[in-house]
Amino acid sequence: MPSAENSGIPAAELQRFTAYLRGCKRILALVGAGLSASSGLPTFRGAGGLWRSLDATALATPEAFERTPGLVWQFYSYRRHMALQAEPNKAHYALAELARKNEDFITLSQNVDGLSQRANHPSEQLHLLHGTLFDIKCTNFYCDYTRENEFTDPIVPALDIPKLDSGLNPSAVDKTGEEAAKSMREALSGTQTEIDISDANNQIPELDAKDLPQCPKCNDGLLRPGVVWFGEALPEKTMNTVDEWIAAGTIDLCLVIGTSARIWPAAGYIHEARSKGARIAVCNMDPKDTPGELHKGDWFFTGDAGVIVPEIFKSIIGEI
Template structure:
């Protein structure tokens, strides 16, 4: 007896109604969150592994922490850069990039800093990074305006990981990291399970410095807690929203969209007539305003669902062979 086919990834009636609306839409917003990158194997911001399990990421991600201990903060972000570079854009990233190419009236607002959308070829004019990027660096000197994109791993030799945890089992990683880091003479100790693991104390001279002014420290180009969202990004989004009286659709992918200002864009789109389509693994992760008649909730892995939703417009997704 042939095996019984499982239920379709997306209920046919819902897929048809969404596809028809997508095909007729002229102006579309997409709001992206960490759930989009989960399919690429990236831990969430608060879920960084290894020796960072005993740190509160929200404490490290502040201007005050960088001023007090830039070496520790840079080690945290060097780890995150390394993990993001080991990950690859998934099918949803490529599908969003393809939709941007097909639809000039499509604007994506990403809360992710991992660079995967850019590496998938998403047109930068249609991709606004609300929280910045791990791969932008900028000078901290008040008198210097240096900013550049930088994918070096590590960005300076002192930030090289003693060992790549992702290539080992958890027990192997814990012992290898412990042995490698404890060889450092100057260190801070952190508890990981029942072991003491050392973090090297880095001198400021060994951290990334500005090549323009030669004096200021470079910092990750992300938005830290207590900092304003990038003004240029907000102006670009405002221009897109206000340039027309109508928005047809807002896609909410891999985020609950319950925290402002991100949640506010759902409200703004609704006020301009948009229908809402949520793609998330958790059925309880609806936007702050809840779901309304005519909205769609597609539960599951964004990497599988998004390409299927867009197929009627973009066709089948083919990943490029050469990827960063």
């Protein structure tokens, strides 16, 4: 019999969920920043230190990179550094183990931090909707150079900048709700303010383009992080693979972990899963932060994903 003592989950709800989970064949998981909260990573808008004075969403655009590539690379160098300081938590490992137990289980990740990969989540069952900090690619339109799993930190000497307040701080509050969705909509609509890099209080050095990561193939282009910026299309190959999986048959369960899932394509995937027969199980810090209206037979587990996810999977994967 499953135990709810440490997770705070009502015993009856845990038993109802685990009984259903045992009979599930096709499972889709959608995960967001809340999955990594107990690993100590700040959320996208929660970057600390010298980045608190800037708007992170305004840095994550092709236009920002074209205008101030040094500033953008320093921001992503900070994020890469933070991600490499962190370790996967039990939720990452639990999802990876469930994938190994069930070949018809896929995870759609909105995260770019690489923690799921470092938890050895089977790569063929992990689909990165927004790319990863640890892939890089050339910005020249005629050059197809890419490099995967580049974990060098810093990636070039000039990016070894002081990383003020870079200690990891496990989050007690999941910051992936409506505020983040609102900021994304503002960024996409162009209403965010310009970044003033001349502000001395920012303490961010200006870097020459020649000191930033250069393409070794064309010798003419700057390399950039392999993430999806605002205004860019999501990876077509990934989207097609996910669409084919969804179309292949009935879906028994859709897990929504650490994300409000209120913007496209996340909201669309939940709708599609439900239309294919799925029940929805949400794990989030804020009990009001739901991906639309939950139906009778769905679940909402309130709390830290690092605690909740291993507990609700225990009957299938054992102890993590």
